[in-house]
Amino acid sequence: MAIVRTKRQQKLAVKRMISRLVTSAVLGILIVGCFLGYDYLTKTERLSISKVEFTGLTRLDAGELEPLVADMPGQNILVVPLERYTARFDGHPRIARAEFKRILPNRVVCKVEEREPVALVYTNKFVEVDRSGMIMTVDRLTDMLDLPIITGLLAQDVPEGRVCTDPRLKDALGALSVCKRYGAGFADDISELRIETSGLNIVSLKDAVVLRVGGREYETRLKRFFLMKGTIESKKTSTKVIDLRFDDQVVLRAEI
Secondary structure, three states, X not given: OHHHHHXXXXXXXXXXXXXXHHHHHHHHHHHHHHHHHHHHHHHOHHHEOOEEEEEOOOOOOHHHHHHHHOOXXXXXXXXXOHHHXXXXXXXXXXXXXXXXXXXXXXXXXXXXXXXXXXXXXXXXXXXXXXXXXXXXXXXXXXXXXXXXXXXXXXXXXXXXXXXXXXXXXXXXXXXXXXXXXXXXXXXXXXXXXXXXXXEEEEEEOOOOEEEEEXXXXXXXXXXXXXXXXXXXXXXXXXXXXXXXXXXXXXXXXXXX
């Protein structure tokens, strides 16, 4: 019985050795195959990018963006560093976000989300600004937009193609955002956000009134106004100015 067990053990050992050899050979073949496959896929002309397409464009033309991807055609679609091209679109004055997608075998699609202007800033001309404070480059449609106008800043305060960090503009944009969130349709009738030494004034075209908002407490003051707006309107007064700059009262004036 001892001899039989020894032979069985020898047979099992041989089988294990053959199995290991076969496994090693298969793995070797797979590794070599992967290297050869990778080399083929990354060098074959069939996977070379032939076209870059742009979607989502309204104000922008594809021709304006093509120089940013001019070196992409001809690269292999599997290894092209799309994040490098995404970074090129960061900070573009009219692009909020760009996303690239590979379309095998040889196309790349760039989905563009354009910035949305929320107001016009008037200095010596009109420039558009989005909610983040990006001053957009002027185009043929800028003067045609029906948006609230922010006044009281100088041209050097709002350079085109850059995010404006002036706190006065930030306050004006913040106040406009509060009006949109809490004022129902009030924001649609704002004609001007006027920056003065005394603070921010909001001019409503429909209601023919000026809201004196003042300094940095604009959110609390505007919320208080919207809570009282119905009561103020019901009085049917000849109010021209609504002064919100006091902590415990709203002052109505008949003269500007």
